[in-house]
Every structure is written in structure tokens, then in C-alpha cells.
Amino acid sequence: MSAGPLVASGVGILLLVATAYVLIGGTLATTEVMVEAQSNLATYQEAKMRTAIAIQNTTIADGALYVEVMSTGSEPVVDIASIDVYIQSGGVPVYIPYRDGANHWDRVGIAPDEVHPGELDPGETLNLSVTYEEGVDPTWVQVVTGNGVSSSAYIQVT
Structure with missing residues (x-):
């Protein structure tokens, strides 16, 4: 073999x-x-x-829209810059980016901001300002967090 x-x-x-x-x-x-x-x-x-948010107040002053957003959930919103803002003025909603161009939104402040400064913790309120083009009359605003949770409100004209 x-x-x-x-x-x-x-x-x-x-x-x-x-x-x-x-x-x-x-x-x-x-x-x-x-x-x-x-x-x-x-x-x-x-x-x-x-994560949960609620728009507490909207104000138009000096050509800008001011929105107070309260964190009503139990998860903090860590990356404030990842928040998206949309406004509507008659037609379809318009995306307003964070600190970019003529139409933009910016963080005015967080109150109270004792725990984790710079983050929107549960129970804290984020005050943001939205600048938009002249001649636009916003009637509605929507704020969306980075993980997709949103809140919207009609703008109260005073």
C-alpha cells in the first residue's frame, strides 16, 4: 500500500x-x-x-424670537449645539441652524445652571434667541434635541 x-x-x-x-x-x-x-x-x-422638553414661553423683541425650553425628562441634553430649531411664517417650516448665517439661533443662558454647567439638566430652562430675516413674521416654533425629542408652540404676540 x-x-x-x-x-x-x-x-x-x-x-x-x-x-x-x-x-x-x-x-x-x-x-x-x-x-x-x-x-x-x-x-x-x-x-x-x-428625554423630554417643553416650550415654556415665546417672546418677540428687538427683531429676535426668544424661546424658553424646559427639560421635563430625567435625561440631560448634553450637546446644546446639536439642538435644531424650526420656525414657520405662513408656509412650510424653515430650519434655523446654530450660530451659522443670517438665520441662526444662539444660547442666551440656562437657568438655574448649578449642576453640569453648560448642559440642560432636568428641571433647568434653556433660553435661546432666534434671529431671522427681516420681513419674516414667525407664528410657530419647534425645538428638537439631538436624540430626536421635540416640542413645538405657537408664538404669542404681545
């Missing part, structure tokens, strides 16, 4: 073991990535459920 079939069988078994190792390693790596993504999604959704 020759040694050729024995060597071929040994090489075949080694190739099967190497292939199984590569497949199992790839499957484990893919599973780990999927579990991490699912965990991050659950954490994001939990934070969104705990």
Missing part, C-alpha cells in the same frame, strides 16, 4: 480544520459586532425615552 492516499487524507483533514477555524472565527466576530450594535441601539432608545 502506498503512502499517497494517507498523505492526501491528512492534508484534506488539515484543510477542513483550517476552513472550520476561519468560518467559526468570522462568525464569532460578526456576532460580537451585532451584539454591540444592538446594545448601543438599546442604550440610545432608553436615553430618548427619558
